[in-house]
Amino acid sequence: MARFPKGYVKPTDSCGSCLAWGNFSGRLCPTCYMFGRSHDAAACTGCRRIQPLKWDYCRLCWCQARLNARAVTGQPADETDVRDRLAAVRHHQLFFMGLHYRRRPTPSARRRGGRRGAPRKPPPAPTWRPDPGWRQLPLFEQIPRDYSRLALADSDLASPWLAWAKYLAHRLAEARGWGRGIRFAVNRGLAIVLTGYVDGDVIRHTEIFTPLRALDLPVGHTITVLEEMGIFEDDSEPSFEHWLVERLEGLAPGIRSETERWTRVLRDGGPRSLPRREGTVWLYLNRARPALMEWSNRYDHLREVTRDDVLAYIKTLHGRQRHDQLVALR
Incomplete structure (x- = not known):
């Protein structure tokens, strides 16, 4: 070929x-x-x-x-x-490729706007942040809300906070090109998380992530609207922290602490180094981890590892694996 x-x-x-x-x-x-x-x-x-x-x-x-x-x-x-x-057939008229395909008919009114001839649903009326007025202060501040007990049938669809959220969601959808399915799902999610909401409440990531995901609703798009409203708090654990704990598992305590400090300097930078991209940090630690695991069986600190230990370990590697681990261990 x-x-x-x-x-x-x-x-x-x-x-x-x-x-x-x-x-x-x-x-x-x-x-x-x-x-x-x-x-x-x-x-x-x-x-x-x-x-x-x-x-x-x-x-x-x-x-x-x-x-x-x-x-x-x-x-x-x-x-x-x-x-x-x-x-x-006595002759052949030459043609350009694709001319003999049957063209699809233009989309009908039913495809564009639901039932044939039915008007499209009008956009929500402009709405602004509700006036809080008088409200009952919460008795306990630290008790998280259980959104998993709520369903769309229990939602307060007449809430002024929901009306404001739907208006903001419509503006964001128009600006960012959200499809019809995403718009519908976002409105469902907002109806659930804003049920019972009063001015001053804070909706947290850890409280709504699991309930919305269980109903197959778009968590990220819903959070975007809540952030626009200024009532959302991101209390989720960064994925980097979870990954770092998992990668350091099994290392000797002294080697673990020094490796963690080295990894954080790679990501955040230091007096003599610039911060690296998170993907580069992941790559370096993943490549260095096999050697660190082997040395953890014999030593308690990285300062105990000698040049001969490094050379003895490198001799067991070949090709691209040897090159990659040399770069990470350097």
Whole structure:
């Protein structure tokens, strides 16, 4: 098989079967390629070429018969009518690739806006932050809310906070291109988390993540609206912290503390080093971890590891693995 240099783009060419002109990667256009996989090759009754045949005619003859039928009837013909016109083919009109595909009809009003002729649902009316007025102060501040007990049927759909949230969600959806499904799901999530909300309450990530995920609602989009309202607090544990604890598991205490300090300096930077990207930090620690695990069986601190220990470990590696771990251990 011929090999082309990187970045090579095959020029516009003519298909070896139907002779159509167009852009395609191989010798045949995609339609002729699939046609040849399902039909056997022989001499065509019409053009006498050796090509894959359907009812003794090649695809080029079929395209011409279809074109003739359309010229007579003024509309696309079915396969039976086209087959009856194959024997009358005496010439071939060359064409560009893709012209014989039947165009899809334009989307109907039902697809665009629900039922045919029904008006689209109007956007929510402009709403602003509700006036808190008088309110009952909470008796206990530290007790988290249990959103898992709430369902859409229990939601307070008349809440002014929900009306404000839906208006903000509509503006964000228009600005960021959220689809119809995301908009609907975000409104459902807002109806659940804002039920019973009063001015001064704070909605936390750890309280709403699991309930919304259990209902297959978009947590990130819902949080975006809550942040726009200024009532959200992100108390989730960063993924880096969880990953670091997992990667340091099994190391000797002294080696663990020194490795953790080195990893945090890589990520956050220090007096003599710039911060690295989080992906680079993950890569370095993952590559150095096998050596650290082996040394943890013999030593309590990294200062006990000698040059001979490093060389003895490197001798057990080969190729790319040796190079990658040398870079990380350096």
